[in-house]
Amino acid sequence: MHLIIGDKLYSSWSLRAALALELTGVDYSEELIKLNQSDTRERVLKYSPTGKVPLLKTEHGVIGDSLAIAEYLNEQFPGAQLWPKDIAARAQARSACAQMHSGFFAIRGNMSFDLSRNAPLSPVLADVQVEVQRMTALWAECRAVATETGPFLFGGACLVDAYFAPIAVRLRTYQVELSAVDAAYVETIYQWPAFKAWHKAGLEEVVR
Incomplete structure (x- = not known):
């Protein structure tokens, strides 16, 4: 491929x-x-x-x-096993990806994806704050139905984490204040070997 x-x-x-x-x-x-x-x-x-x-x-x-x-x-x-094994968890994972795919326009429009950024959003618009809160609530909904243990939303890494990796980047690069559990998930994404390789290559594009 x-x-x-x-x-x-x-x-x-x-x-x-x-x-x-x-x-x-x-x-x-x-x-x-x-x-x-x-x-x-x-x-x-x-x-x-x-x-x-x-x-x-x-x-x-x-x-x-x-x-x-x-x-x-x-x-x-x-x-x-790109989706969770459990039926309820798998349904929630698909729902979460679909919501990300078709929504969160305030975050996407005001917090552009840039791996090299390291500065807060100013000012933080109300609709952005609402979507950040909805995003972290969505993550909590995923964790609530997870049947496997692990640092990702459903235990081990799956497609839903691939989908939310860019959101993790936005939350970190725009220095959004997060709860301990959400900050830990962002760190999990950043320590994911597949993401680390992409992140390294992306930052190298800055100096080319």
């Missing part, structure tokens, strides 16, 4: 797809198309009519959208 992504420093959706692939444990190749360049859209359109990344080239065709990629990987690699 071949994953087409945007800048690791800035592309949160690409990060989600990459972490999902890492969860499978399979080998794949990677192609980075720099965003916001004069030829960005032209280069992406060679693979997909959406003009957006990430894209996953597979034997079954090119798959666009990180959630579609995640579900494809879940079907192709059932042994990797």
Whole structure:
């Protein structure tokens, strides 16, 4: 498989797809198309009519959208157990990912993804604060139905953690004050080897 992504420093959706692939444990190749360049859209359109990344080239065709990629990987690699085993936990995990996928526009619009940032948001808009509170409540809802122990939302790392990794980045890089349990989860994401590798590569893009 071949994953087409945007800048690791800035592309949160690409990060989600990459972490999902890492969860499978399979080998794949990677192609980075720099965003916001004069030829960005032209280069992406060679693979997909959406003009957006990430894209996953597979034997079954090119798959666009990180959630579609995640579900494809879940079907192709059932042994990797990308979703929680328990039915209720799995349903909640899927719901959490869907909510992230289709919402939280205030966070996304006002707290842009940038691995190199280290400064608080000022001022903190009311709708941003509401969404941060909803996000941490959503994390609590995931923990409440988890049946396995571990530092991730459902015990071990799964697709829901791939989906919330970019939020963890935003909360840390914008220095959002968190409860001890939520701060611990953000630290878990930052210590996740798959994320650490992406984070290191993203920061290296700054000095290129």
